[in-house]
Structure formats: structure tokens, C-alpha cells
Amino acid sequence: MFSGIYNTGIVTFQFLMRFAAQFNPKARLWVEGRRNWANELTQKLAGNEAPIVWFHAASLGEFEQGRPVIEAFRAQYPDYKILVTFFSPSGYEVRKNYDGADYILYLPADTAENARRFIQIVKPQLAFFIKYEFWYNYLHALNTAHIPTISFSAIFRPDQLFFKPYGGFYRTMLRYFNHILVQNQESVGLLKRIGITNVTQAGDTRFDRVAEVAAARKEIPLAATFKNSHPLLVVGSAWPEDMAVLIPFLNTFDQPLKVIIAPHEIHDDEIERWRLQLTKPSVRYSEALADPSLIQPFTQSLIIDNIGMLSSLYQYGEFAYIGGAFKQGLHNILEAATFGMPLFFGPEYDKFQEAIDLLREGAAFPVGNVTELINSFSKQYSKPTKAALISRAYVQRNIGATAQVMEVVKQFMNERAKREKS
Incomplete structure (x- = not known):
């Protein structure tokens, strides 16, 4: 029932964005950036034989928050290709030429078919969602494909739907994550209260990013x-x-x-x-x-x-x-x-x-x-x-969250290496 309501909401949102695109420049970018996405993505990945990891950010702020992890992953696992997606034009349009990623594009709207095709085309070995991003169909598709999925720099509050008596559908999204790294102890407690224990209090990777930016000012x-x-x-x-x-x-x-x-x-x-x-x-x-x-x-x-x-x-x-x-x-x-x-x-x-x-x-x-x-x-x-x-x-x-994220990544990468040898 709730998944049907959710999917109807996604379709309605797409319709409203197409309507707004007639007179709103940002909405126009949102719509145009997703047009023929499957063909564009297939062409970008043509000939690639390297494994891919996928990072998703809502917008520019979340991307900057995740950037230390993206760059740490690149340094530690240079044989992997990195794909970055954005929900918002304010992220994509500013960072579409970011040289720390191999592929950068808009995240297609979160329909079941889009999510299935996206995962089928990309075949990510590992997926990261930065801070606030919870997309049901993508998380479900990743879970179905047994692709390890990590949320980092997440933060939770008691008033969020995850923690309401009627929030079962939203709690399902959280259970699709293999590991959640959160900013504070309150978030750990809230997740534990609803039975989610694959959690690490790692802090906020933005501290690492602002320290890097300050050093390179x-x-x-x-x-x-x-x-x-x-x-x-x-x-x-x-x-x-x-x-x-x-x-x-x-x-x-x-x-x-x-x-x-x-x-x-x-x-x-x-x-x-x-x-x-x-x-x-x-x-x-x-x-x-x-x-x-x-x-x-x-x-x-x-x-x-x-x-x-x-x-x-x-x-x-x-x-x-x-x-x-x-x-x-x-x-x-x-x-x-x-x-x-x-x-x-x-x-x-x-x-x-x-x-x-x-x-x-x-x-x-x-x-x-x-x-x-x-x-x-x-x-x-x-x-x-x-x-x-x-x-x-x-x-x-508060510097150091990136290192903790990479420790969790290391566990998943070691498990993958063991499976490939067996």
C-alpha cells in the first residue's frame, strides 16, 4: 500500500517538474538532465571493464560533504571507476566537470523501472548515499541485487517519519542499508530503538572537507x-x-x-x-x-x-x-x-x-x-x-570521520575479495 502511494508521489512529482520546466530554469535543468538518461549512461560506460562504485548526493552541499570519502576511495582503490549522481541541478551544474569522478550525471527519478535499469547498466560493486538521501526503489533494487549499500554522515531526529508509529515503510528503507555511519549518539539511539544496529557513530565528513579547503585556501x-x-x-x-x-x-x-x-x-x-x-x-x-x-x-x-x-x-x-x-x-x-x-x-x-x-x-x-x-x-x-x-x-x-567510513568500506572490500577467490 505505502509503496504504491510512494510511487504515485514520484510520478506526480515528475509531472509537476515537467510543468514547472516551462517557466522555471532550475526545473528545466532537472527535466532536461534526465532525458534519455539510459542511452546516455550506456554510451558513457561502453567499453568499461573496471568495477564501479556509486556515490549519490542530493545537491552541492552533500557532495562537498562526501567529497573526502570519494577522494579517499579513489586513493585506496585506484582500479575502480567512480560514478557520482546528483538529485539537484545546483549540485550537478557546479560539479559536472569534477575530475575526481569518472562519470557524473543526474539521478533518474526514483521509479521501480528506472532503479532496475540503472542498477542493471551500472552494476555497482558498492553504493554510497550521503547524509539525507533515501530513495525506496533504488535501495530496494540494490538490496535485491545484493550490492552493499552504505549511508554516511547521516543524522536522525525523533520527529522524522522513520520513528513514527506509522513509519514502517520508511523504516524499510533504512533496513536496506548494510551499514549506516551517523554523526551523533542521538542518531545511534534512535536507530537502535527501531531495531537497526548496523550503525557506527563516525561524525561528519564535512569537518574533513573544510579542513582540506582551509589548508588549500x-x-x-x-x-x-x-x-x-x-x-x-x-x-x-x-x-x-x-x-x-x-x-x-x-x-x-x-x-x-x-x-x-x-x-x-x-x-x-x-x-x-x-x-x-x-x-x-x-x-x-x-x-x-x-x-x-x-x-x-x-x-x-x-x-x-x-x-x-x-x-x-x-x-x-x-x-x-x-x-x-x-x-x-x-x-x-x-x-x-x-x-x-x-x-x-x-x-x-x-x-x-x-x-x-x-x-x-x-x-x-x-x-x-x-x-x-x-x-x-x-x-x-x-x-x-x-x-x-x-x-x-x-x-x-571533529576531524576524522572519513577514516572511519573507509574502515567500514575496507570490510566490504575484503569480503568481496574473499568471494572472488572462493
């Missing part, structure tokens, strides 16, 4: 010139809801402060609206790059109008505000935390373990309005060192 001379020894607030992945709080704050804050603002999405008209609302001078990155003289001592805000440099910009900051927690979902706060600084974000953070942890430890400060941001920031402005040390130490002590 790029120098951005224009940002250093703009900062010019002043205290600097880096605003990462800002949405309009965040700017509705930040702009009044910046207009009224009367202490020396430089601000770098990186929007979540680049829209020229939106950036210009923000500049008009800011009462203190601002400059766009592209303009200042073409003419560095536009950066004057009194220029308060540098607005980034490109994608890809945010993780390196944090190295110049004493403070960070991370966007998304008013509506869309809090973006990656660990990229900033690894450089050591007080962290500010909106009020909807309760689904993000790292935000809860850093709030508890005294390095993160959720704000719901302009007044709260002014009060919280003013307190940290005069003494940011304690929060900075806490946030940096938090990242450092």
Missing part, C-alpha cells in the same frame, strides 16, 4: 587590500531575508568595520538594490578588480559578484554571518569556523548539529532581528578571541 589580494587591517565581517551565502537584517545593522553600527558580502545567488538587480539601501559606501568585486582605486578607506562593503571564492574569503575575517537560517536552511558554518571566529546566523538552525554544538559552547549566536544582531555582535566585537578559539578547536577535534 587561495590568497585573494583584493580582499586583503579591502580589509587593510580593519576588523572584517564576512557574510556568506546571504539571502534577501538575511540582508533585511544585515543592512539596517550595517547602517547603524558605529564602530570601525569592513564587510565582505557573498550572496547565495548572483543577481545584478538584487545587488544594486542592496547597495542603494546601504548608507555607507560599497563596491562590487568585479568593479574593484577592474579598477582597484574604487576601494577607498571609507568603503565599508565589498560585494562579491561571482561564485567560488567564499571558502577562501573567510581567512580574512574576524567575524562571520552565515545565511539561510531565516528560511532556506542554514548554509555551511564550518567553512568559517575552521578559521576561528564568532559565528552569527538566523533563528532556524535546530536541524544543524554543528550550529547547536557551537551555540552550546559559546561560539555561535543565532539572531532573529536587527536588535538581536546589534546586541550579539556588539558584545563579540570587543572580545572575539574566546569564541574564535572555541570555533577553531571544535573543527579540529
Whole structure:
């Protein structure tokens, strides 16, 4: 019964996406990227005789979370080909040329027929699902084909359907995994309560990723010139809801402060609206790059109008505000935390373990309005060192989840080697 409802929902979702594709660019990418997927995949794999492992990520954030494992697998098992799939265009379109994988494509919609054909074409030796991805038909097809399936960096909460009295169908999905590596002890307990014990508390592989990114950070001379020894607030992945709080704050804050603002999405008209609302001078990155003289001592805000440099910009900051927690979902706060600084974000953070942890430890400060941001920031402005040390130490002590995932992988790979010899 529930599988029928689920499959009907998948078909309905596909119909709605095709309808939305007529006027929504992201929906159009979602639909077009899956057109003739079986033929495209068959052509890509033509002539390949190497075994394949499959990694699936919902979007860009989950891919970056899984990237340390992908690259560790590549290093330890170079004879395998790696296939990466994405659900969302925001992941695929950014990472479709990622050189750490041999094949990259959209995940076909989760129908029983698509799942069967996908597994039949790819013949993966091992499948990985990163964090939140639970697709019934794919998991069922993998289980039927006896393909070991691993979920890692997963995190569970009591309000999820898996743990409801009527959540039997969703619990079935979890039982299809051969091993689940979770971020925290609460997740271990929740899974144990419903009889799932093939679980390891390994932590979050994002810590490994942000440590790698920080170590490989790029120098951005224009940002250093703009900062010019002043205290600097880096605003990462800002949405309009965040700017509705930040702009009044910046207009009224009367202490020396430089601000770098990186929007979540680049829209020229939106950036210009923000500049008009800011009462203190601002400059766009592209303009200042073409003419560095536009950066004057009194220029308060540098607005980034490109994608890809945010993780390196944090190295110049004493403070960070991370966007998304008013509506869309809090973006990656660990990229900033690894450089050591007080962290500010909106009020909807309760689904993000790292935000809860850093709030508890005294390095993160959720704000719901302009007044709260002014009060919280003013307190940290005069003494940011304690929060900075806490946030940096938090990242450092949580590094190591990738190694634990690879230990589980090693067990499955050894079992496969034994079967091949027998």
C-alpha cells in the first residue's frame, strides 16, 4: 500500500517538474538532465571493464560533504571507476566537470523501472548515499541485487517519519542499508530503538572537507587590500531575508568595520538594490578588480559578484554571518569556523548539529532581528578571541570521520575479495 502511494508521489512529482520546466530554469535543468538518461549512461560506460562504485548526493552541499570519502576511495582503490549522481541541478551544474569522478550525471527519478535499469547498466560493486538521501526503489533494487549499500554522515531526529508509529515503510528503507555511519549518539539511539544496529557513530565528513579547503585556501589580494587591517565581517551565502537584517545593522553600527558580502545567488538587480539601501559606501568585486582605486578607506562593503571564492574569503575575517537560517536552511558554518571566529546566523538552525554544538559552547549566536544582531555582535566585537578559539578547536577535534567510513568500506572490500577467490 505505502509503496504504491510512494510511487504515485514520484510520478506526480515528475509531472509537476515537467510543468514547472516551462517557466522555471532550475526545473528545466532537472527535466532536461534526465532525458534519455539510459542511452546516455550506456554510451558513457561502453567499453568499461573496471568495477564501479556509486556515490549519490542530493545537491552541492552533500557532495562537498562526501567529497573526502570519494577522494579517499579513489586513493585506496585506484582500479575502480567512480560514478557520482546528483538529485539537484545546483549540485550537478557546479560539479559536472569534477575530475575526481569518472562519470557524473543526474539521478533518474526514483521509479521501480528506472532503479532496475540503472542498477542493471551500472552494476555497482558498492553504493554510497550521503547524509539525507533515501530513495525506496533504488535501495530496494540494490538490496535485491545484493550490492552493499552504505549511508554516511547521516543524522536522525525523533520527529522524522522513520520513528513514527506509522513509519514502517520508511523504516524499510533504512533496513536496506548494510551499514549506516551517523554523526551523533542521538542518531545511534534512535536507530537502535527501531531495531537497526548496523550503525557506527563516525561524525561528519564535512569537518574533513573544510579542513582540506582551509589548508588549500587561495590568497585573494583584493580582499586583503579591502580589509587593510580593519576588523572584517564576512557574510556568506546571504539571502534577501538575511540582508533585511544585515543592512539596517550595517547602517547603524558605529564602530570601525569592513564587510565582505557573498550572496547565495548572483543577481545584478538584487545587488544594486542592496547597495542603494546601504548608507555607507560599497563596491562590487568585479568593479574593484577592474579598477582597484574604487576601494577607498571609507568603503565599508565589498560585494562579491561571482561564485567560488567564499571558502577562501573567510581567512580574512574576524567575524562571520552565515545565511539561510531565516528560511532556506542554514548554509555551511564550518567553512568559517575552521578559521576561528564568532559565528552569527538566523533563528532556524535546530536541524544543524554543528550550529547547536557551537551555540552550546559559546561560539555561535543565532539572531532573529536587527536588535538581536546589534546586541550579539556588539558584545563579540570587543572580545572575539574566546569564541574564535572555541570555533577553531571544535573543527579540529571533529576531524576524522572519513577514516572511519573507509574502515567500514575496507570490510566490504575484503569480503568481496574473499568471494572472488572462493
